[in-house]
Amino acid sequence: MTxxxxxxxxxxxxxxxxxFTYRVPEALHAxxxxxxxxxxPLRQRRVQGVVVDLYGRDAAxxxxxxxxxxxxxxxxDANLRAPELRDLLDVxxxxxxxxxxxxxxxxxxxxxxxxxxxxxxSLMLPPGVTQEAETTWRATTEGxxxxxxxxxxxxxxxxxxxxxxxxxxxxxxxxxxRGSDAELQSIYAALHERGLAVRGMxxxxxxxxxxxxxxxxxxxxxxxxxxxxxxxxxAPKQRRLAEYLLESTDQGGERxxxxxxxxxxxxxxxxLRALERRGLVELDAREVRRxxxxxxxxxxxxxxxxxxxxxLVWNMVREALDRxxxxxxxxxxxxxxxxxxxxxxxxxxxxxxxxxxxLRQGRQALVxxxxxxxxxxxxxxxxxxxxxxxxxxxxxxxxxxxxxEWRRLRRGEAGVAIGSRSxxxxxxxxxxxxxxxxxxxxxxxxxxxPRYHARDVARRLAALTRSVLILGSATPSVxxxxxxxxxxxxxxxxxxxxxxxxxxxxxxxxRALPLPQVTIVDMRRELEEGNRSIFSRTLQEALxxxxxxxxxxxxxxxxxxxxxxxxxxxxxxxxxxxxxxxxLTLHHADHGIAREAPPPGAAPLPDTPDLLVCxxxxxxxxxxxxxxxxxxxxxKSFGIGTQRVVEEVEALFPQARAIRWDRDSIGRKGDHERxxxxxxxxxxxxxxxxxxxxxxxxxxxxxxxxxxxxxxGLNLPDFRAGExxxxxxxxxxxxxxxxxxxxxxxxxxxxxxxxxxxxxxEHDYAAFYEQEIAFRQQTGYPPFSRLVRFIYAAGSDTRxxxxxxxxxxxxxxxxxxxxPEGWGMIGPAPAFFHVQRGRYRWHLLxxxxxxxxxxxxxxxxxGWAVDVDPVNVL
Numbered sequence: 123m124t125x126x127x128x129x130x131x132x133x134x135x136x137x138x139x140x141x142f143t144y145r146v147p148e149a150l151h152a153x154x155x156x157x158x159x160x161x162x163p164l165r166q167r168r169v170q171g172v173v174v175d176l177y178g179r180d181a182a183x184x185x186x187x188x189x190x191x192x193x194x195x196x197x198x199d200a201n202l203r204a205p206e207l208r209d210l211l212d213v214x215x216x217x218x219x220x221x222x223x224x225x226x227x228x229x230x231x232x233x234x235x236x237x238x239x240x241x242x243x244s245l246m247l248p249p250g251v252t253q254e255a256e257t258t259w260r261a262t263t264e265g266x267x268x269x270x271x272x273x274x275x276x277x278x279x280x281x282x283x284x285x286x287x288x289x290x291x292x293x294x295x296x297x298x299x300r301g302s303d304a305e306l307q308s309i310y311a312a313l314h315e316r317g318l319a320v321r322g323m324x325x326x327x328x329x330x331x332x333x334x335x336x337x338x339x340x341x342x343x344x345x346x347x348x349x350x351x352x353x354x355x356x357a358p359k360q361r362r363l364a365e366y367l368l369e370s371t372d373q374g375g376e377r378x379x380x381x382x383x384x385x386x387x388x389x390x391x392x393x394l395r396a397l398e399r400r401g402l403v404e405l406d407a408r409e410v411r412r413x414x415x416x417x418x419x420x421x422x423x424x425x426x427x428x429x430x431x432x433x434l435v436w437n438m439v440r441e442a443l444d445r446x447x448x449x450x451x452x453x454x455x456x457x458x459x460x461x462x463x464x465x466x467x468x469x470x471x472x473x474x475x476x477x478x479x480x481l482r483q484g485r486q487a488l489v490x491x492x493x494x495x496x497x498x499x500x501x502x503x504x505x506x507x508x509x510x511x512x513x514x515x516x517x518x519x520x521x522x523x524x525x526x527e528w529r530r531l532r533r534g535e536a537g538v539a540i541g542s543r544s545x546x547x548x549x550x551x552x553x554x555x556x557x558x559x560x561x562x563x564x565x566x567x568x569x570x571x572p573r574y575h576a577r578d579v580a581r582r583l584a585a586l587t588r589s590v591l592i593l594g595s596a597t598p599s600v601x602x603x604x605x606x607x608x609x610x611x612x613x614x615x616x617x618x619x620x621x622x623x624x625x626x627x628x629x630x631x632x633r634a635l636p637l638p639q640v641t642i643v644d645m646r647r648e649l650e651e652g653n654r655s656i657f658s659r660t661l662q663e664a665l666x667x668x669x670x671x672x673x674x675x676x677x678x679x680x681x682x683x684x685x686x687x688x689x690x691x692x693x694x695x696x697x698x699x700x701x702x703x704x705x706l707t708l709h710h711a712d713h714g715i716a717r718e719a720p721p722p723g724a725a726p727l728p729d730t731p732d733l734l735v736c737x738x739x740x741x742x743x744x745x746x747x748x749x750x751x752x753x754x755x756x757x758k759s760f761g762i763g764t765q766r767v768v769e770e771v772e773a774l775f776p777q778a779r780a781i782r783w784d785r786d787s788i789g790r791k792g793d794h795e796r797x798x799x800x801x802x803x804x805x806x807x808x809x810x811x812x813x814x815x816x817x818x819x820x821x822x823x824x825x826x827x828x829x830x831x832x833x834x835g836l837n838l839p840d841f842r843a844g845e846x847x848x849x850x851x852x853x854x855x856x857x858x859x860x861x862x863x864x865x866x867x868x869x870x871x872x873x874x875x876x877x878x879x880x881x882x883x884e885h886d887y888a889a890f891y892e893q894e895i896a897f898r899q900q901t902g903y904p905p906f907s908r909l910v911r912f913i914y915a916a917g918s919d920t921r922x923x924x925x926x927x928x929x930x931x932x933x934x935x936x937x938x939x940x941x942p943e944g945w946g947m948i949g950p951a952p953a954f955f956h957v958q959r960g961r962y963r964w965h966l967l968x969x970x971x972x973x974x975x976x977x978x979x980x981x982x983x984x985g986w987a988v989d990v991d992p993v994n995v996l
Contacts, residue, residue: 133171134240157220168255237572250330250521265318330525423506463616465856485554492563515541699736706734783811851882926950926964
């Protein structure tokens with residue numbers, strides 16, 4: 123039977139986001155496999171795509187063995203007999219091949235988050251390998267000799283540019299020429315018809331590829347080289363290089379980097395080439411790994427003894443890991459674990475032991491953390507326990523580093539992938555364990571299309587690969603805790619804080635530590651009693667005693683800058699961003715952000731110590747001397763930010779060394795690590811920061827944590843505002859007293875009776891959960907329903923409103939036909955951040971137990987963004 127060898131390719135090109143079927147030419151039979159990144163023809167272009175299926179089709183049109191390559195004997199007999207199909211062109215990168223589990227996961231993401239299959243697959247490809255085939259134009263021989271004056275102005279301008287610049291891509295022509303795309307295309311066509319220009323094709327350069335290093339080695343035996351040294355008496359540089367290579371070979375070296383050999387012998391490339399011509403050396407090249415941990419020095423680590431609670435938790439995890447990976451017929455995927463442990467209870471040690479168990483079983487592990495800052499410290503602990511087994515993946519790495527780490531994981535050379543949100547897409551063919559640390563964190567949600575939630579993706583990935591899943595947190599999300607209470611997850615608890623100690627017989631042991639004492643300070647009373655400082659007297663006393671004992675303190679404030687806004691005290695005018703609806707924030711140059719060059723054509727910013735900055739679009743301007751609305755001179759900054767807190771610390775405690783850790787102070791690669799190291803080495807006494815410092819950091823000398831204002835975000839129009847406040851306060855309080863008892867936490871607030879603040883004071887998650895779940899049930903918010911948010915932005919507020927009203931009417935119509943009873947819709951309404959970057963935003967929320975049937979039939983007009991399961995509704 124003659125059979126065609128066919129491939130289904132998911133392609134990603136403007137206007138063509140779909141799956142197409144191509145024939146695989148015989149030359150590619152042995153190399154093309156499912157998950158491969160390939161080149162395929164599409165209309166008049168070459169596009170990249172991913173192979174999502176391979177199968178054979180016989181002469182009668184019947185498919186054979188879908189989902190897998192055909193066996194070798196079928197390859198040999200394949201007769202490409204389908205003239206209606208086009209041939210696949212080539213493999214783009216032989217190593218850029220996704221795993222079968224990644225293909226299945228991408229299909230789920232495409233449906234769940236309303237994106238194309240290729241966009242979902244692109245999340246999983248190695249960084250920097252995707253390329254595009256660009257259309258180019260160049261002048262022909264006739265075009266180079268043509269009389270430019272005889273041509274129309276547009277054709278004359280294009281041909282003149284082609285004659286001067288050679289072959290130019292259409293993208294570059296658009297940047298350098300006037301006119302719309304349609305006008306330029308008509309000019310290209312006219313020049314082509316006249317025979318003055320010809321179309322071509324060029325590939326964009328891949329941003330990541332293997333790094334190669336030239337090497338040199340001796341081409342003869344040591345005895346032959348020594349004998350040849352006499353013939354080099356009149357060539358001292360060649361002799362010196364040969365002697366250096368001979369000595370290195372005697373010491374066990376074989377291939378040396380060319381640069382190192384030339385430097386070691388103090389010679390140039392001419393000497394090397396001369397030895398190559400004599401047949402004494404051979405030149406070669408080898409790949410050099412770009413190791414993100416190359417500069418890290420980590421001492422080996424040994425597992426500490428476990429507490430009783432840790433033992434109970436570990437036994438359950440170990441039993442799950444020891445179950446057979448191959449499922450029995452009808453057997454469900456393993457039930458996920460929710461590890462609820464107070465701060466400092468030893469959750470990380472449970473993770474480490476689970477990873478060690480998975481590695482001994484020959485399986486791989488994936489560890490997700492919410493912030494790059496937390497990645498730094500966790501990687502050190504993991505690298506100490508598993509040297510050489512760690513692969514790091516996060517956005518701060520260079521594309522080449524991420525490319526090399528991706529390939530190590532795909533080949534199985536690294537057993538543990540650790541990273542932030544995007545690490546969930548790492549290629550792990552032997553995956554057996556998935557860990558999501560601080561699973562409650564909103565930073566796991568991607569804020570651009572496709573708007574996936576890494577925690578939910580991790581749950582799906584674990585189910586597809588039958589891996590053990592551990593979600594860990596001291597403050598689990600309400601949805602996860604409700605799922606555990608309902609039996610959809612197994613709840614594991616670590617209720618007490620522990621630390622390492624040495625027993626009387628000199629053996630290591632664990633001992634319990636009390637959670638830090640939390641004091642709530644009513645800032646209204648502070649004002650009534652005449653304290654105008656941003657620090658309460660309680661917090662000032664705590665800082666004083668901490669500094670006297672040479673311990674460290676953390677001051678937490680979830681707002682950057684020196685002041686929250688700039689306001690006129692006479693008319694109430696607030697200086698706002700001209701592009702956004704948010705007020706501008708004051709920044710001081712000596713404590714603030716790096717100043718960027720103004721855009722082309724704009725006047726340069728004067729050398730001033732202060733700037734007003736928009737944290738949404740980065741618009742900057744000088745603080746006004748008088749109010750632009752009423753001309754009053756009584757315009758000044760109000761509120762506080764991290765810069766102001768640092769200034770206040772330096773004024774009250776001149777001897778204290780204060781540093782700031784927020785998004786403004788982290789501008790270069792490695793800044794997270796450098797700041798953390800400074801604080802761990804006690805080169806600073808007070809750390810002032812935003813929510814970056816509230817997430818899982820282990821800072822042994824911190825004895826006091828001060829929350830400068832707990833009210834930021836507490837009253838935002840978001841149903842998760844109370845949950846976020848409780849989580850942030852509990853997490854930042856958990857940075858204190860990680861090694862010794864007696865630590866203190868001071869929370870300053872104008873709402874001391876808010877249930878989230880009271881629960882945080884008592885470290886009482888159960889009390890918070892009971893009140894929060896009652897509110898969610900009453901209002902029908904998650905976990906009692908799922909939300910889908912639709913956002914539209916336009917240059918006109920009226921146009922955005924009309925688009926929102928039209929979509930709301932369409933959703934109501936479809937919901938009555940396709941959704942179960944109990945669905946609801948909120949809006950349409952202006953978004954809380956109504957104007958961003960000069961565009962007006964309207965949104966609406968769909969609430970339903972299962973919104974998927976509606977999403978399957980809804981056809982959105984252009985311009986709409988869809989956020990499935992949003993983590994905020996602002």
